[in-house]
Amino acid sequence: MKTTHQFFIGDARKNNKIPSESVDLVVTSPPYPMIQMWDEVFAGQAPKIQQALKKQDGLLAFELMNQLLDRVWDEVYRVLKSGGFACINIGDAVRTMNDHFMLYTNHSRILNYMLKKGFTPLPAVIWRKQTNAPNKFMGSGMLPAGAYVTLEHEYILILRKGGKRLFQTEEDKLHRQKSAFFWEERNQWFSDVWMDLKGTVQKLNEKDVRKRSAAFPFELPYRLICMYSTHGDMVFDPFLGMGTTMLAAMATGRNSIGVELEKNFCDPLLSRMKTAVEVSNSRISNRLESHIDFIAQRIKSGKPIKHINTHYGFPVITAQEQNLMIHNLSSICQTGDCSFEVTYSDQPQDEFCHIWQGDKMINDKPSQKKKPENSIRKPVQLELL
Ligand SMILES: C[S@@+](CC[C@H](N)C(=O)[O-])C[C@H]1O[C@@H](n2cnc3c(N)ncnc32)[C@H](O)[C@@H]1O
Numbered sequence: 001m002k003t004t005h006q007f008f009i010g011d012a013r014k015n016n017k018i019p020s021e022s023v024d025l026v027v028t029s030p031p032y033p034m035i036q037m038w039d040e041v042f043a044g045q046a047p048k049i050q051q052a053l054k055k056q057d058g059l060l061a062f063e064l065m066n067q068l069l070d071r072v073w074d075e076v077y078r079v080l081k082s083g084g085f086a087c088i089n090i091g092d093a094v095r096t097m098n099d100h101f102m103l104y105t106n107h108s109r110i111l112n113y114m115l116k117k118g119f120t121p122l123p124a125v126i127w128r129k130q131t132n133a134p135n136k137f138m139g140s141g142m143l144p145a146g147a148y149v150t151l152e153h154e155y156i157l158i159l160r161k162g163g164k165r166l167f168q169t170e171e172d173k174l175h176r177q178k179s180a181f182f183w184e185e186r187n188q189w190f191s192d193v194w195m196d197l198k199g200t201v202q203k204l205n206e207k208d209v210r211k212r213s214a215a216f217p218f219e220l221p222y223r224l225i226c227m228y229s230t231h232g233d234m235v236f237d238p239f240l241g242m243g244t245t246m247l248a249a250m251a252t253g254r255n256s257i258g259v260e261l262e263k264n265f266c267d268p269l270l271s272r273m274k275t276a277v278e279v280s281n282s283r284i285s286n287r288l289e290s291h292i293d294f295i296a297q298r299i300k301s302g303k304p305i306k307h308i309n310t311h312y313g314f315p316v317i318t319a320q321e322q323n324l325m326i327h328n329l330s331s332i333c334q335t336g337d338c339s340f341e342v343t344y345s346d347q348p349q350d351e352f353c354h355i356w357q358g359d360k361m362i363n364d365k366p367s368q369k370k371k372p373e374n375s376i377r378k379p380v381q382l383e384l385l
Helices: 036-045 047-054 058-079 106-117 170-178 183-189 219-228 244-251 263-273 276-300 379-384
Strands: 002-009 023-028 080-090 093-097 100-104 119-128 153-161 234-237 255-260 329-336 339-344 354-357 360-364
Touching: 002 244, 002 263, 023 058, 023 219, 023 244, 036 047, 036 058, 047 058, 058 080, 058 093, 058 100, 058 106, 080 106, 080 219, 106 119, 106 153, 153 219, 183 219, 183 276, 219 244, 234 244, 244 255, 244 263, 244 276, 244 329, 263 329, 276 329
Parallel strands: 002 255, 023 080, 023 234, 234 255
Antiparallel strands: 002 339, 080 153, 093 100, 119 153, 329 339, 354 360
8 A cells, every 4th residue: 555645835725736626634723813923924924914913903813814714714625525524623812902802713713614615514622732831820810700711722623525425336445444443442532522632842943944833733633534534535734834634644544735835844844754654653553552452451341342353353342343454654755845655564563463262362363473482472462361
């Protein structure tokens, strides 16, 4: 299996390099209107925004910044296939303009526009983005009624273009089955509140690039891509930043395409993509290890195991997970100034393939090299014997 990945430096509002109806999933996070760190980026694209900020007209600046983003949402609608999803990570903003402190509700402004465009809104995710700033509580301290709740969450708006995606051909059905996730992952990922996402290092070392990347945690696009697309799909991020969505697409066996306005991001983007094999395989091992741990606990607690995965031989909870396979990355190769090809292993990872009998793992698959009698198994595996 191979996937391709390409990014363009340019303005996502005017990007005509991506054909209409060619994308299966959009995962993105725009610059947030009314968050000070993005003022310059917005003002640089529309002088009216600069004027509104100068006049301290918060509501006008908020609307103009969102109108700029609307042009990118138009593009997202155009490039998505019918049945494709758009997942938009966005936070609201609090700000004092003209001596007036208020909340600027970016998530509802974007959602309203998407509704007008014809997208179908689906239940959204709220994720906890904890701030450790000592001054995080705003307003009148311990005295009522002039203190404000701290914003420590962001939204992932989930929208679909058109009706449900259909998987009609045998090949499509097989791709879908191989792209399944574990039952226990479903239980965690399809919750509407994510409390477990860790922040990500945002400091940029490169010269001539702004101080913070504003990158979201790798786990955020990784999960969304697993949840809303299948192997071989095309994933698009119109606000690519440091390329976290592209890295997650590589890790999940999807193709990807991205646009980023900041030309100085080119070099850091190229270096980051070159870490794909290591980053991805580590997350993949961690998923498989967690599954083995989960199964061990389940067996210990006396719950029945009914299904076996055909590739790995380990138990799974539902029949839908029988053909699930998570491909390790074998190599990444730069194919152009801003493009890459990733090659994947077609074999399941040896260290996770075992024969199970009844509720017990008894040994390695016969097709694999036999380990010496006294070989030491991992603690979790030992526990099952
Ligand atoms: C919140 S950051 C995205 C971070 C990204 N998710 C990551 O993990 O690195 C938003 C990015 O959008 C870029 N941007 C702003 N306006 C844009 C436009 N019109 N077209 C393309 N990119 C734009 C900014 O330069 C910034 O890097």
